[in-house]
Structures are given as structure tokens and as C-alpha cells.
Amino acid sequence: MGTQEPADTPASSGAAAAEVELSFLVFETPNLNSAFWDAAIARATAKVPGVKIKKLVTPNVDRTAYAKQLDASGNLPDILQSVNPAGFAEAGKLAPFTPEELANFTAPTAGAIDGKVYQLPYNTQVIPVVYYNKDQFSKAGIAETPKTYQELLDASAKLKRAGLTAMIVSGGGADTWADMYPLTGTVATDVYKKTPDWLVKRRAGEVKFSDPDFVKAAGKIADLAKNGYIDKTGLSRSYADGEQAFRDGKGAMYPMGSWFATSADNNKPGFEIGAFPWPSDDGSPVTPTFTGGGTLVSSSAKNVDLAKKWALAFDEDKENNDAFVKADGSIPAIKGYVPPADMGPVYQATVAIYDQGMKDGSITNAFSQEAGDASLPPGLADATALAVQDLITGKKTAEEFAAYLDEQYAKATQ
Amino acid sequence: MTDTKHAVRGGPRLATPPRTSRARRSGRARLTPKLGRFALFALPGLVAYGLFVLLPILMTGYYSFTNRNPFNPPTEFVGFRNYVTLAGDPEFLQALTNTVIITLIVTVLANVGGLLIALLLDRPSKLYVALRGVFFTPVVLSSVVISVIWRAVLTDDGLLNSALRGLGVESPPGWLSDPDLALYSIAWIITWQMLGFCVVVYLAGLQGVPRELQEAAAIDGAGGLTRFRNVTWPMLAPALTINTVMLLITGFKAYDQIQVITNGGPGTGATATMAFQVVKEAFVGNRIGYSSALAAVMLALVAGVSVVVLRVLQRREVTQ
Numbered sequence: 001m002g003t004q005e006p007a008d009t010p011a012s013s014g015a016a017a018a019e020v021e022l023s024f025l026v027f028e029t030p031n032l033n034s035a036f037w038d039a040a041i042a043r044a045t046a047k048v049p050g051v052k053i054k055k056l057v058t059p060n061v062d063r064t065a066y067a068k069q070l071d072a073s074g075n076l077p078d079i080l081q082s083v084n085p086a087g088f089a090e091a092g093k094l095a096p097f098t099p100e101e102l103a104n105f106t107a108p109t110a111g112a113i114d115g116k117v118y119q120l121p122y123n124t125q126v127i128p129v130v131y132y133n134k135d136q137f138s139k140a141g142i143a144e145t146p147k148t149y150q151e152l153l154d155a156s157a158k159l160k161r162a163g164l165t166a167m168i169v170s171g172g173g174a175d176t177w178a179d180m181y182p183l184t185g186t187v188a189t190d191v192y193k194k195t196p197d198w199l200v201k202r203r204a205g206e207v208k209f210s211d212p213d214f215v216k217a218a219g220k221i222a223d224l225a226k227n228g229y230i231d232k233t234g235l236s237r238s239y240a241d242g243e244q245a246f247r248d249g250k251g252a253m254y255p256m257g258s259w260f261a262t263s264a265d266n267n268k269p270g271f272e273i274g275a276f277p278w279p280s281d282d283g284s285p286v287t288p289t290f291t292g293g294g295t296l297v298s299s300s301a302k303n304v305d306l307a308k309k310w311a312l313a314f315d316e317d318k319e320n321n322d323a324f325v326k327a328d329g330s331i332p333a334i335k336g337y338v339p340p341a342d343m344g345p346v347y348q349a350t351v352a353i354y355d356q357g358m359k360d361g362s363i364t365n366a367f368s369q370e371a372g373d374a375s376l377p378p379g380l381a382d383a384t385a386l387a388v389q390d391l392i393t394g395k396k397t398a399e400e401f402a403a404y405l406d407e408q409y410a411k412a413t414q
Numbered sequence: 415m416t417d418t419k420h421a422v423r424g425g426p427r428l429a430t431p432p433r434t435s436r437a438r439r440s441g442r443a444r445l446t447p448k449l450g451r452f453a454l455f456a457l458p459g460l461v462a463y464g465l466f467v468l469l470p471i472l473m474t475g476y477y478s479f480t481n482r483n484p485f486n487p488p489t490e491f492v493g494f495r496n497y498v499t500l501a502g503d504p505e506f507l508q509a510l511t512n513t514v515i516i517t518l519i520v521t522v523l524a525n526v527g528g529l530l531i532a533l534l535l536d537r538p539s540k541l542y543v544a545l546r547g548v549f550f551t552p553v554v555l556s557s558v559v560i561s562v563i564w565r566a567v568l569t570d571d572g573l574l575n576s577a578l579r580g581l582g583v584e585s586p587p588g589w590l591s592d593p594d595l596a597l598y599s600i601a602w603i604i605t606w607q608m609l610g611f612c613v614v615v616y617l618a619g620l621q622g623v624p625r626e627l628q629e630a631a632a633i634d635g636a637g638g639l640t641r642f643r644n645v646t647w648p649m650l651a652p653a654l655t656i657n658t659v660m661l662l663i664t665g666f667k668a669y670d671q672i673q674v675i676t677n678g679g680p681g682t683g684a685t686a687t688m689a690f691q692v693v694k695e696a697f698v699g700n701r702i703g704y705s706s707a708l709a710a711v712m713l714a715l716v717a718g719v720s721v722v723v724l725r726v727l728q729r730r731e732v733t734q
Contacts, residue, residue: 068697072484087485087700172569172590176677233570235680236590245571378485379699383682390681393593404682412699 019052020303022078022310025067027058030240031263031328040323044314051310053079060174061239065382078301079311082293084371085111085118087378094118095299095308104316106333111292111371119371120294122315123330126354127288127366128181128255128278131264131346135271136164136252145276148283149189149220156229159252166229168251169392170242176385178239180368181255182224183388185278186217187367188288193280196364199374202409209405219398222391235389258350261329265344275349277357287357288366291333377412380405471713477706485700496707506708508683509691512597516687517665519601520608524661525654527605528612535613536620546617550610557607557670564603565590565675593684596676600685603671608664612657619653620646655727659720666716669693688712 026037034057041053056077058066064084070076076093088094096116102108110121132145137155140162146152156166171179191198191213201207208214224230231251234242246254247269254260255278264273280286295311297304314320321332325339329347331354332339339351357363365374368381376384387404390396396404478496482489500506531549535542552560567573568589578586589599623646631641669689672678678686678694686694692712696705 065697068484068700072697072702091485091487093485171679172677173565173675174673174677176679233588233591236565236569236588237571238565241569241571250571382694382698386677386679386682389679390593393591393681395593395681 019050020306021052021054022302022307023054023056024079025056025058025063025077026081027061027063029061031259036323036327040314040320043317043319044310047313048310051306062174076298076300078298078307080296083296085113085296086375089113089118093299095297095304097308101308101312104335106335107291113372119292119296120311120315121292121333122294123324124289124291124333124354125330126258126350127290127369128185129258129275129350129353130278131254131256131260132274133249133252133271134274140164145274146279149279149281152279160228165231165251167231167253167255168242168246169230169234170237170239171389172236173238175239178242179235179388180385183221184288184367184369185255186220188364189278189280189286190217192364193286197374199370199376209402215398215402218391218401222398225392226394230392232392235392259329261347261350262326264346273346275346275353277353285357285360285362286364287353287362288364290366290369292371377409380408380412383408474706474709477703478710480703482703483700484702496704500707500711505683506691509686509688512685513666513687515597516601516604516668517662520604520665521658521661523605524608524612525657527609528657529616531613532616532620536617549613552607553610558674560603560607561671561674568599590676591680593681596680596685600671600675604664604668608661611660615653615657616650619650623649651731655724655731658727659724662720662723663716
């Protein structure tokens, strides 16, 4: 754990005698680096007198696993950023936010567990968006972005014939989660579109992973890999290396969460990047999204009320949200929030996909990213991400993959 | 007369006058304050050992008989249920197999490689002394640092495959992305890290081989190989014991490299070891009770295998 000095904030520099020191667990990525968190913490602290924040940094981006380790040793931080509340909330380890406290959020009940919201629903992400290399599409003679799944296969075949890798998927090292996004796309188009509350039904035992719809969604990933459209070798790349591989032109399509948008805008590669939603069989729109992901407060925080006040200040602060938008491509779910006018073209294209989804009512959950009652049981998202690698390498067929998930589901809910 | 007899038969030890009970009492009296001082010095170490080694082991043993899950209280006593489940758990069995494969590879390769390098470096020149330092460097580096370095070498865009592509290999192996190769890549990395340790231990052993024995064998007409087989190798028995036991323990508890490089993959359990599975069950699956049973089995295995190997190799030392 990277325990760092308290961020240099007006509150902390004042060193008031009545200050409460609260620990705050954050994670760092290429987009959300140390300087980003320090500045955001300083802005929130300036709004909540009497709080001094001690920043803790997770050793890798898997902040949920790390929070569990801290909890097991009796050191759950007072405030946590973007940790999956599943398990923590049911065990009474998190403090719920009241409807009044959530009044400024556009989806105040997103991620609710038994009717209570434990994680501030501060932003929405589209997962996945297919980012593509416009130069390589032109080189392969692809004039239009794919609207149907068959068109995606045709485009992939053209790219392969042109000697290009169609799709980059990463997931090496501790970043196994980064291989999930094509499957999140196919589950949205083949399962969630038809049955939006599929995971709630799975919890009730009404559906299974081995049902035909889910097997079909998994089969699409196996086929993409079998046909050589997914770059299997990418499985050894970390998330950051995968992103770099796309920037380096090592693949034409990069199915990734919408957070990639600003990274693409801020650090432009030598080609133009476009974006399209993961296509469905009949071309009808499907927009998998996740709303939530914000700050959580431990029920055993030194001062729960003050910690919640600080968490709200952190997530609602306009400048913080601007910073999140600029660094991580988030689409803030705060009432009245308007993103900075100078956002780049990839972010604009990503938001356009989300706006279109809202307009045509095609928003669905994003498989394995869900929070709240409609989420996978603790540990299953990690098991799924590992099993996706078996699908891609051909170690498991779609049927075996689905059976494995049913087995893991049973184990996780014992 | 009697004293002389004793002195001749038993040597100086028996020449010491027999101790009376009074002398024993005064000896004990002298010993008591000494023991007190020793205890005072030993206390901090004993307390730390008790708190950070013994207590966690005992707690792990206790939890292994419960269904402890911090997110699903209450914790209940479940007897041997966790151990019974383990016996039929395919993930545990795969982790056990992977651990055994890694351990065997590391133990054999690092021993053989370490011995060969030690034989090459067993020369007085300054260059060879410097080379000993070079070979020992990976031992003092953190496993995480080594893992990061090797990941940069072995990923598909890494140094090794870039070099292979440069040499005209169109599809170089997926050292870390191919589930059939990744385990061997991990075993190689651990071997590389432990090689320097074996080199140093064998070098120390080689320097303890009496020169006159080598010379006597040479005079008797023994060639280099015969001298090695009949003089050097038997004298290296203690070094072999140390290296083998250390390598076995290192192989059995392999975790860091897997966590950093493959996260147990690619796929489900391709490189998961027992230690990795312990952490995964505890902190991803929240099954602390089950994970404790796994840890207890792992402890018993490591201790059991180490004791057996130690006994066998030490017997070899005595009989040489």
C-alpha cells in the first residue's frame, strides 16, 4: 500500500486542533495519476473544514480486492474510491447515503442494495465503446463503421486480409479485468437487450449462464478469437500496454470503456480515432452503461457524518468532475452538470453514443461492471475475466465457459 | 592410581572431580541469573515470533475448521468440511499440480545450473570474484522487481519476441499468453532468481574441499571427471542439502511472480499455485475459512517434504 503524506490542502496546512484525519483509498492509472488525486482531494477538503485526508494508494487497480485485504486486517479506510460495495454493504461495513444526500444525482438509486445506496452514483460510463483506427479502416477498404454483428465480422475479415490485427484485447498481469469488454458487448446485445434484469433473475435461479442466449454471447467471443480477429497474444499485455498497443497501431479496433476517450484526446496517436457502439445482430442500438462508481464511506469511519460530507463534496465538486471528465472520460451524473466546452473529438463521439442511447432507450447494464442488487456476487467478475482468457485461447468452448460460470456462481453464493 | 586409570581411559573429561550436590546447587545458582539475562535478551524476539509467526499459524489452524467469511457472518465451526471440499476441488488440485511442477523444475534446474556456474567461477581471479557478485544480484532484488523485468522480456511485444521477430520468426511463442507455456516461463523466472543463491552456496562448498584430497586423487591417476565424482561431489553434500531444501521451500510458496506476471492465468488456473490460491480464496472469494484450510495443507506439505528431503540428504552427508 502506498501510504502517502496528507495532501497539502488549506485545511491540513491550517492544522486546526479539532481536525479529524480520515483515510481515503484511491487507485492510480495512466489517466488518474497521483497529481490528479492530490488536486481533487485538496479541492474537496477546502469545502469541508475540520477534515484532513490521508491518501492511501492501492498497489494495483484492483481496489476492491485490496479493500478486502485491508478490511480483513481491521484497517478498512474511512473513505474509499470506486470500490465495488457488494459484500461490504451486506456485511454492514458501509454507511448508506440518505435520499436527501443524493438529491443532486441524476440517478440517485443506481447501484442500490436492498433499497439503500452505499456508493455515490456520480458518473456514467459506456462499456464498451469500440474505438477504431480510421487509417487502418481506410487501408482495409472499410468505408462505414459496422452497424450489425455480421458487418463487424466482415470488417474484421477485411482487416485480416490487409495484414492488420482486427481487435486488441489486453488482460496480462494483474489486469485480467481488461479482457472483459468484448464479452460485455455481446452480453448486452444478446442477453441484456432481451432480459434487462438478467442478473436479478440469475440470483433468483430463474436463468443460468448455460442458457442459450448467454452461450451465444460467449460463442461470439470464441469465434472472434478462433478466426484470428482477436489478438490472442494481447493476453500478456497489461491494461496500459494494451492501450499503448492500440496507440502504436498494432490493432484496428479497441473495445474499451468510455474512459479511454479522453486518454485518446489528451495524448493523440499518429492517426485519427473514431468510436462506434458494439453492434447487435439486427443492427438495433444497444448501449451498455454503468452508473455509479463513486465514493463510499465506511460505517466505522472516525466520523461518519463528516466522512459522508467530504465524500459528497468530493463527488459533487464541479472542478473535480471537470478533472474526472478530462482525465478519465467520465460522463458525470450530477444534475445540471455541463462538461467543459473544450473536450476533444473522441470524448464528443463517446458522449454522442451515450446521448443516442438515452434518446432511443437502448441503455442496458454492462455485464460484470454492475453494482447493487443486479450485480455478480463478490469474486465472480474476477473468475469471469480469467475464464474469458480460456475462451480466447480456445481452452474452453462457449458451453464449457458457461458451465464454469454456473459452477463459480454456486461457489460464490454458498 | 584410580585417577590415572580414569585419565588414561576417559581422557581429561573424566579427570574432572565428580560434582557434589552442593556444587550442583551453587552451579545452578550461578546459572539462574545468567538464564534471566538470556531470557531478557531473548524476550523481544520470542514475543515477536509468537505474535507474528506462531499466533497467525494457530489462528489459521482454527479458522480452517470454520466457515469464516467476513462478508457473511456469523462464523460457525464446520469440522473437517473445508478439508473434505479441498480434496475434490479441481482448482486446488490444479494449483497443487502447478506448484509441484514449478518446485521440481526450480529445484533441479537451479541446482544443476548453480553447480555448473560455481565450478566455472571457482577461480581466484578478480574477474571471477566480480562475476560472483553479478550472479548473486537477482537474489537480493525484490521478486516484484524481477517480475516486472521479466514481464517486459516475455510479453508478446517484449524484448525476447522482438528479437525473435528480428531474426525472422513470424509467430514467436506466447511465453506468457499461451496457457501451455506460461507455467514454464514462471518456473524459469524463479529458477533465474534462485540461481545466484545456489552458486554462492556451492562456491562455499567448493572452497571447503581440501586441496590435498584433490592432489592425492590426481597423483593416483584420477581424471577431472573422476575427481569430481569421487572427491568434489561427496564433499558438496551439505551444500546440496541447503540448496535443495531452500529451493523446495521457494517453489512451494511461489506467489509474487504469479501475482505480478500472470495473475494465475492465462485462463483459469494455468499458473495458479497453492500460495496464489490461498490469497485468491481469501481476498477475492472472501472464503477465509476455506483459504485457511488450504494454507494449513500447504504448511503441512512444505514442512513434510522439507523434513523428509532434509533427513535423506543429511543421511547422505553422514554416509559419504
